[in-house]
Amino acid sequence: MENPFKYGEVVSGENFCNREKELKEIKRAIINGYSFWMYSPRRFGKSSLILKAFDELNENKITTIYFDMYKLETLDSFAREYSALLAKELFDWKIGIKKLTQKIGKYFQNLYPKISFDSYGNPSVSLEIQKIEDHTDIETILNIPDKIAEKNDIKICIAFDEFQEIQRIKPFLINWMRSLFQFQKKVSYIFLGSKQSLMEYIFTDMNSPFYEFGFKMPIYPISNSDLTSYIKNRFRKTKMKINNNTISDILKRSRSHPHFTQYFAAVIWELILEGFDDKDPDFYTLWMKRIIDSQSFIFQNIYDQFSLNQRKTLIAISNLKDEKLFSGEYRKRFALPETSSLTSTLKSLMKKNLIKKQNGSYEIINPVFEEWVRTL
Numbered sequence: 001m002e003n004p005f006k007y008g009e010v011v012s013g014e015n016f017c018n019r020e021k022e023l024k025e026i027k028r029a030i031i032n033g034y035s036f037w038m039y040s041p042r043r044f045g046k047s048s049l050i051l052k053a054f055d056e057l058n059e060n061k062i063t064t065i066y067f068d069m070y071k072l073e074t075l076d077s078f079a080r081e082y083s084a085l086l087a088k089e090l091f092d093w094k095i096g097i098k099k100l101t102q103k104i105g106k107y108f109q110n111l112y113p114k115i116s117f118d119s120y121g122n123p124s125v126s127l128e129i130q131k132i133e134d135h136t137d138i139e140t141i142l143n144i145p146d147k148i149a150e151k152n153d154i155k156i157c158i159a160f161d162e163f164q165e166i167q168r169i170k171p172f173l174i175n176w177m178r179s180l181f182q183f184q185k186k187v188s189y190i191f192l193g194s195k196q197s198l199m200e201y202i203f204t205d206m207n208s209p210f211y212e213f214g215f216k217m218p219i220y221p222i223s224n225s226d227l228t229s230y231i232k233n234r235f236r237k238t239k240m241k242i243n244n245n246t247i248s249d250i251l252k253r254s255r256s257h258p259h260f261t262q263y264f265a266a267v268i269w270e271l272i273l274e275g276f277d278d279k280d281p282d283f284y285t286l287w288m289k290r291i292i293d294s295q296s297f298i299f300q301n302i303y304d305q306f307s308l309n310q311r312k313t314l315i316a317i318s319n320l321k322d323e324k325l326f327s328g329e330y331r332k333r334f335a336l337p338e339t340s341s342l343t344s345t346l347k348s349l350m351k352k353n354l355i356k357k358q359n360g361s362y363e364i365i366n367p368v369f370e371e372w373v374r375t376l
Helices: 020-031 046-056 075-090 097-107 135-152 163-169 173-181 196-204 224-237 244-254 258-273 283-303 308-318 328-333 339-351 367-374
Strands: 036-039 062-068 113-117 123-127 155-161 187-193 355-358 361-364
Touching: 020 046, 020 062, 020 187, 036 196, 046 062, 046 155, 046 187, 062 075, 075 123, 075 135, 075 163, 097 113, 097 135, 135 155, 135 173, 135 187, 163 173, 163 187, 163 196, 187 196, 224 244, 224 258, 244 258, 244 283, 244 367, 258 283, 258 367, 283 367, 308 339, 308 361, 308 367, 339 355, 361 367
Parallel strands: 036 187, 062 155, 155 187
Antiparallel strands: 113 123, 355 361
């Protein structure tokens, strides 16, 4: 049987769990032509959420485009990848190569667009200009959706995923975007990000060009009751059963994070299929060990790069319950450094996106990594 739980990829259809409230709010914003930004930790489901909203908006005749910035390295690569996507999504590829070449050439002025075909006969557009860095060329590309929307009297919504990467690619690109986007009446934008400090700087710092450009769209945790029903239904689909206590363990250890909930449930499903009894008192130890063992080599490589203070701090955080990290007794127990050094260490770990401050305390973001650290 095929495992009914999907993780590590964008999910859709029956693999998608709830989020009805967010879907409704997102679709209303897009229909009304509003721009907004959204933050959540990586693999929290925001990409799946936006793509599901795009899919459900097909009947509204709104052209939707999704662009992931995570792997882009330079301004030139941004310009080329974004141009290729715009050409694919905004032009009619059925009108014939000659007419299509003329149309594309009209919009991509001075960028020398070229239509080519892969080994399967699929067409795509590439720009023959040697290097794309001049602000005039960038503005030409950024303005294409607006020109097409105005000419064809259509609405367009474009989602930039992992938008905080713009700070690495070319920070000044934000200035060019803001100067153009604010005048585009038929194009709205969604900005998704997984690094809270960078996203908040971009959209809430008064010194940022994107200050108050669009509103913040909240993304809420999926409730434990919804996740419980989802897990039971996925097991039921494959004519298998799961104990309520096992589901409670999944949600407790995953902190109800969508990706880790699916991941843990997938491993448990495999174990039950193999004949293990999830009512066994040692079942939790079994499934968690299988998960940790599968990633221990990766975690060890990461851990080996940390300083001694960073290692001690991670171990201390992984064991936190009701204690205070900065208390003298807790610092002594884990041989933590003095307050100033501990503060610097925490900042360095947060910058690496390994820990976060939650309700006045600290926790390791990846719950599997936290479990692994706790075994040290």
